[in-house]
Amino acid sequence: MSQKRRVKVLSPEVARKIAAGEVIDRPNAIVRELMDNAVDSGADRIRVEITSGGIEKIRVIDNGRGMDKEDLQNCARPHATSKIASETDLLNLHTLGFRGEALSSMAAVSRLTVTSGGWKMRASVTEDHIMEPTAEYRGTIVQTEGLFENFPARRRFLKRPASEGTLCRSTFEEKTLPRPDIAFSISMDGEEKLSLPAGQTLKQRFVQAMDFFESEDLFYDVKGSDTNSEWNFDLIIGEPSVTRSNRKNIYIYINGRRVTEYSLVQAIEYGTQGCFPNGTHPVACLFVNIDPSLVDFNIHPAKREVRFKDISSLHHGVSSITKDFFKKYTLSLMDEKSQNDTALEFMDTSFAMTQTEEPAYEEHRDTSFIKQYMPPRRSDTRSRFFSKASVEGRITKPNYIQSLAKTAADLPQNAGTDSETFAQTQPEQNAQNKNDGFHFVGITLGTFIIAEKDDILYIIDQHAAHERIIYNQIMADAGQKQELIVPYTVYTDGKADDNYLEALLPKLNEAGFTGKNCGDGKWEFSSVPLRWKGKEADLARDLLDRRINPGDMINAAAASTACRAAVMDGTVLDEKTAEEIARKALELPDPHCPHGRPVYTAITRRQLFSLVKRI
Template sequence: MSLERPVRTLNPEVARKIAAGEVIDRPNAIVRELMDNAIDAGATSITVEISGGGIDRIRIIDNGNGMTRDDLENCARPHATSKITTEVDLMNLSTLGFRGEALASIAAVSRLSIQSGGYKMRASLTEDHLIEPAAELVGTIVQSEGLFENFPARRQFLKRPATEGIMCRNTFIEKALARPDIAFRFVSDGETKIDLPAGQSLKDRFVGANSYSEAPELFYEFAQSSGGENPEWSFTVVIGEPAVSRSNKKEIFIYANGRRIQEYSLVQAVEYGGQGFFPNGTYPVAAVFAQVRPDLIDFNIHPAKREARFSDISALHHGLSSTIRSFFHQYTYSNFAEDKPADQARNQEFNFEPEVPSAPLSSSTAPTTSSFSDSVYEKHISYKPSETKSESLSDFRSKFLGIKSNGGWPRSEHAASFSTKSLAEQALSVAQNSDSPSVSEPQPKVRYIGPCLGTFLLAEKNNSLYIIDQHAVHERILFDRLMNSQGDAGRQPLLIPYKIKTESKSQDNQLEKLKAELNRIGFETEHVSDGYWEIKTIPERWTGTEYDLRTLLFVKQVEPAQIIRSIAAMTACKAAVKDGYVLDDITASRLVEQAFTLEDPHCPHGRPIYTVISREKLFELVKRT
């Protein structure tokens, strides 16, 4: 301590301003806190009015339970709240507000007035809970005026009213999304900007409130829980199909018990769930509304309650990613199984029964398993007639497509088989028997037309033109072959094993749960002692480091199956035929045939392997009737 600067206790006015600054930093923070209070009061209709971007005035009108005179006399004092009484209540929160800081903070930086129960209260730095009679009304009206007019140092950092107004609007939308049972209205400078009726579905509320340009029919809603009479977690997901995508993750909303929070792990779970269905570099538009048992989540770690601490988030993370993945598998099958043209309406009906672990947050959860081929893929050869004279065509097709002489290669049990007879051979057979009326050879369902622009293969099927990306289809074929091959992955021993030091018992438990799956895919894992693990082998195709593996497991929380999926996708991409490679007609037609046997018509990175134009659409394009 310096004699020139001794330690002193701040006077109450300065202390209140500092404390208020942690909760109220700009107008939208007032909107956030007052909307929380209105929802907690049981309101079924809430109106938010702002003037001058909320700097001049913010007024919240609700039809909730209202306040008594005694409530009004105490409500704007520091830490005054009706929602908790002891520290034990913090572990079982069921309301959005609980600290009793909001109204006191608003009064410290603006002129606050509250009308309810036949009385009106005014509070600010110059007025201390002045109460006067007022007209009776249902619910409560809370108003804030002149934000930071007594705090110029903070007021100068506010943005222009138009910008502050947009922030208020975004906060309004954020709060309205989680409660489609409540009617919300947003009014700015006397003009109604948003009017959301009560009784909407989460999907309709999400699409309507955000004013997305995409049609509501392109969004889906589904739910899942951990199971049991009193599930430890449950969630509802609203998500757009792959045609609805963004270049960043800003449109992935995470809610926990009605609050929007910043939770990287759950954003990541949404990203992983859509992996392979969204093109490279794009992300879903989605909202996750999670309900977690109150004693398993703590919101009392951030002044604005934007963060939460979970007892164990791994089971929820896994349940969310696997449920979304299951949905998109079914979505893909439903929309592409019948090879619908691009201009034909998609089927919206799903029999959605994803397999999700029912284990609680605090118990072990077995990850989803995926097989991984331990065979080494024989890299294809670019076919040019003058360069393949010494190699038989069947040998070349075997190398290029991974097809044995009998036409078979490992596929999942659900995949359709294809004829080993090439289109050219079928055509030859028909020609040879054309003079005999007793012979009836069925026409091929798919007619290969030819290559296009060095990248695409053209085919005709069911009165539609298919434009097939030769690299994407080959990449998907090779990827499926790797993922569907049976048996353990090929592995190689490490001369110096990876040494992983865990930082908590939770990480030890996580590794213990993943041990069997890690061993199966090639990472032979052994618990050496408390807090220490060794990885003695790695998959043959693994190119990462010890640090990479630790990051995937503990920071990104990637499931083992997804590690292998990434390896398989990378391997398939490097091995697949590239743009500009010239294929012979038999090889190209065989590739086209296989394109229509794929369960998922996307490359592992989410790009579609073909686009379809119907006969009717082509007629329309050339103005033919």
């Protein structure tokens, strides 16, 4: 049996080390806290120096307001801060730091010195801080040495200096992104690693600090704001050629702090749905400025998480504005193409249909979007991108101009292959081919249909083409409802969820969901869209947990249905059916399958001549 132990009060030294471990767990935490303090000081130039991965020494120098002797004597005391005075201040924070734990924690686990205002303070855990006069300096220099020397159990868990140094640099880069107005630099073991000038745009800072191999010209700044002025944002996002296999390169900042907020990552991905095919993800950084009274950062020791009073409006704004951007971006490419004398060319980007496009949108096309969002297209930019992409071992996909979905006629399901019937149809077909410039060539590799039109050779993916044609037919009937014998019941967690569903009701009804608020957090849905096959739990999860736009729910169902109904790779088609698929594929305003894959690739006569060195 275990021996009973008496309850004892820990010594101040042990208690401080335990508390410090919640804030300072490794060197990069020191970089994080000191850079926050430097930014809060009003500095416009901040330098970070790292030695041995930050384990032996970290030094942060800024040219901010600095501190006088009295501030220095108090700055490393537990819970000492100049940024809040009462608990009500926690509800209206305008600074990155506020708890007064950072310097105190550093003093508990390292040798801390702070120089400012003509004085140097050497922090001590067991006695008063030592104050020494020094040369006058504008700003503050903070230095930590020998991290966890007095806490061997914690020091053993640190990684190698090289690994800790990598984490420090990552934290440095993270802290520089939301403040392009400040100049930052970092050196590691005496070697300059990165220097970022002041006065950059958010896009310039993001691309340069993160050192992406793609050109800055492939990124765009998408802006959005709330009609009530409660929030606004800048979304720096790459075009669909800038892809990653995971979500690690989607960053979220709230009032200058990087936070983990899956719902906003989700909102970005909803906004780009259909544009990044085959399970790829965008590269993006969302900078949100929100009324401080609507968020609470005081829920995590390192301030990595945030609690929103109501995130639904921001979530919807990010998703819808991002989706609108890619819609306009695609239409602007159509206008750009129409002004170009050359035919469809291989390009370094791939676009897909945004999932809530409406036929009426084309009438309101705004060509000024090109000037508003897109930098001038330069031929050398694309060649540089291709060259570097080749070095990196990446393959760029062809870009196709897309527009809005429209209804396509049903394809023949049982067309014959009888040679006599085929021969009899040829004169009429040849005449038609001569009139519209279309010529069916044949089928190859069990998957691709070859066709020619207007001196362009098309290689058509039979599954993707057929899938898109069926999808268009289904979407033409979107909004049809099926009545439920027993209504679906959805329960909300509070007034914010009720308000969200109330605002969403018109779109829900348009999509085919008929719902009503029964009070006390209970909602009933008496009908769902004809093509939607979800259950009650799926509806609750999609609407409240995932907050999927109703139109996207219909799109997902239509895409799934079309995929199952379309001819598959390897399916042997008779020539008449293959020709019909090819003809309709080349008439598609949006030549992508619902999941974003291109329906065809194209080679112009000029390009083909170039490939065989024929002038």
